[in-house]
Amino acid sequence: MRKTFIAGNWKMNKTPSEAVAFAKELVKSLKDSDTKLMIAPSTAALAPVADVIKGSNIILGAQNMASVEDGAHTGETSVLMLKDLGVEAVILGHSERRAIYGESDELINAKVKLAIKHGLTAVFCIGETLEEREAGKAETVCFDQTEKGLKDVSAAEMDKVVIAYEPVWAIGTGKTASPEDAQAIHKAIRGKIEQLYSKEVAEKVIIQYGGSVKPSNVKDLMAQADIDGGLIGGASLEVESFTALANYNK
Ligand code: PGA
16 A cells, blocks of 8 residues: 655745744644655755654755765755755655756756665656647656656665655646546556556656645545645745645544
8 A cells, every 4th residue: 555645845835944944834733644644845954844843744855956965066956965964855846947957857866866875765757748738748748857857776675765746737726627638647657667667656656746736636646546646836935735635624
């Protein structure tokens, strides 16, 4: 049985002081949730938020990291630094990183492997653009990103990978893939994992859906057989909505 994994991607929102105040409220309001929970503040807020959520049922996630451990990489953050702060998971290959910062599948693959090497969970994002969907290429784009992003990741290491399917056209737009459309792609991605690895790995891997998930649609999305959680941007920024998402099953 895969445990539902609800994660908040705060993106470039909330100053460290705002993040601390918000995290304090979340610790209180989420304490009875039985889903796996993660919050991913900006890099600048990781350290103070780590102190707030220590010992709670919420794990700390980062939104990105460098593809190498250390050295002359001005402006980057190392996996070693994230680990030192108590970060347990890192979002990699988010469509905003791909589109705005030009991250390639090869770079994302290097980051995924480095995160796993250091024991972090890689929340590995894939998803097609509207143009690609309209051209009937949604599946092939996701397959290609999956294959390239997970290149040289072993079956055993797949325990440290969470896949987040986020159709680019649904991110921050208010447009959600219908539960049935999302399920179809999730099922196909699981099939791809089975082809690349094994049935056992495919049945274990958590595949989150992301793209305008909100309290009003979360239940229908999570009810789908191959949707195992959500990676949530906008609706993770308010206590009330993130609590409703975390407790969607209550
Ligand atoms: P959204 O963002 O929930 O605001 O659409 C999701 C994401 O980009 O992870």
